[in-house]
Amino acid sequence: MRRSASGKVDTDLREALGSLVWGMSASPHVSLAFPASPVPLRDDVAVEVTGAVGAALDNVKVHCGPSARAWVLVEDEGEQVLVTVRDEGPGIPEGRLTEAADEGRLGVAQSIYGRMRDLGGSAAITSTSVGTEVELRVPR
Amino acid sequence: MMPLRVLIVDDHPMWREAVARDLSEAGHEVIAAVGDGAQAVRVGRSLAPDVAIVDLQLGDMSGVEVIHGLLAARPSMKVLVLSASAEHQDVLDAVKAGALGYLVKSAGREEFLEAVRRTAEGDTVFTAGLAGLVLGEYRRLATADPANPRLTERETEILRLVAKGLSYRQIAERLVLSHRTVQNHVQNTLRKLQLHNRTELVRYVLEQGLEDD
Numbered sequence: 001m002r003r004s005a006s007g008k009v010d011t012d013l014r015e016a017l018g019s020l021v022w023g024m025s026a027s028p029h030v031s032l033a034f035p036a037s038p039v040p041l042r043d044d045v046a047v048e049v050t051g052a053v054g055a056a057l058d059n060v061k062v063h064c065g066p067s068a069r070a071w072v073l074v075e076d077e078g079e080q081v082l083v084t085v086r087d088e089g090p091g092i093p094e095g096r097l098t099e100a101a102d103e104g105r106l107g108v109a110q111s112i113y114g115r116m117r118d119l120g121g122s123a124a125i126t127s128t129s130v131g132t133e134v135e136l137r138v139p140r
Numbered sequence: 141m142m143p144l145r146v147l148i149v150d151d152h153p154m155w156r157e158a159v160a161r162d163l164s165e166a167g168h169e170v171i172a173a174v175g176d177g178a179q180a181v182r183v184g185r186s187l188a189p190d191v192a193i194v195d196l197q198l199g200d201m202s203g204v205e206v207i208h209g210l211l212a213a214r215p216s217m218k219v220l221v222l223s224a225s226a227e228h229q230d231v232l233d234a235v236k237a238g239a240l241g242y243l244v245k246s247a248g249r250e251e252f253l254e255a256v257r258r259t260a261e262g263d264t265v266f267t268a269g270l271a272g273l274v275l276g277e278y279r280r281l282a283t284a285d286p287a288n289p290r291l292t293e294r295e296t297e298i299l300r301l302v303a304k305g306l307s308y309r310q311i312a313e314r315l316v317l318s319h320r321t322v323q324n325h326v327q328n329t330l331r332k333l334q335l336h337n338r339t340e341l342v343r344y345v346l347e348q349g350l351e352d353d
Binding site (some may be wrong): 029032033034035036037069071073074075076078079084086130133 | 228229231232267269270271272273275276279280283287300303304305310
């Protein structure tokens with residue numbers, strides 16, 4: 001952790017995601033891909049991003065089983081940070097995401113979309129028969 | 141397949157033995173298994189193995205230095221890094237120094253033997269983690285100096301898919317390319333980085349030399 005120019009505490013997103021995966025019990029086998037240098041994010045932003053990734057990985061566990069594999073890629077593009085979570089599960093049936101929202105249930109997708117919206121970022125969830133990809137964009 | 145002459149560099153005796161046994165059983169010839177970096181460079185230079193399998197954590201010198209030492213004397217030698225829990229920067233430095241690939245020690249026997257075979261053929265052995273490091277390095281280079289090497293759009297696209305855990309076969313299917321083409325693109329990303337690294341080293345040596353005068 002260190003102070004950024006604004007005086008707020010910065011977290012290295014790589015470390016935050018590393019401990020997230022380390023701490024997940026019965027987690028899917030997660031492979032992490034990071035740049036070699038730190039990816040600093042404001043502390044509160046890192047918490048939300050880590051929460052969104054955690055929600056996505058929990059979803060993998062629930063729908064693809066504890067033995068499923070998942071991949072997390074972090075890319076630092078300077079003005080924004082890109083995080084992708086991918087799995088090779090059966091995919092989410094079409095309409096299923098909006099259905100959950102219509103029923104008033106705070107689904108995984110809503111949790112992810114909500115967190116990103118609050119940060120001024122965005123989330124895209126694409127699901128096909130060969131797996132699901134959740135892409136998070138967070139502005140700096 | 142032709143039996144390969146392999147050098148193992150690792151400072152854990154039990155691990156050296158296990159790797160040597162796997163390779164021998166697969167019909168390869170382990171010409172030396174050493175735990176000391178300086179010795180590894182000497183042996184590698186004189187015996188010229190087809191493939192060197194190098195751990196990054198050695199007692200006397202870093203694995204990256206060993207790779208530099210081996211390739212300086214034998215540029216055609218193929219190097220595969222096999223490491224337990226290497227630091228990100230060490231892995232990146234190792235491939236920039238000329239290693240063709242990186243495999244974690246938790247990889248299975250078949251995966252390991254396949255990686256050795258591919259390394260011997262000059263093919264790159266990329267894990268998703270390594271692809272993430274290489275993507276990050278190109279990003280860093282582009283920010284540092286616009287004249288630095290860049291990835292083409294296609295290379296970026298493919299490297300991102302590797303970093304997201306897709307196999308070459310899956311990438312070929314998704315992008316409607318041949319397996320060989322995908323392989324070539326991935327190889328190119330590493331070659332450009334290694335070439336740039338060599339140029340930087342030469343420039344550094346020249347500058348140091350001039351300052352010394």
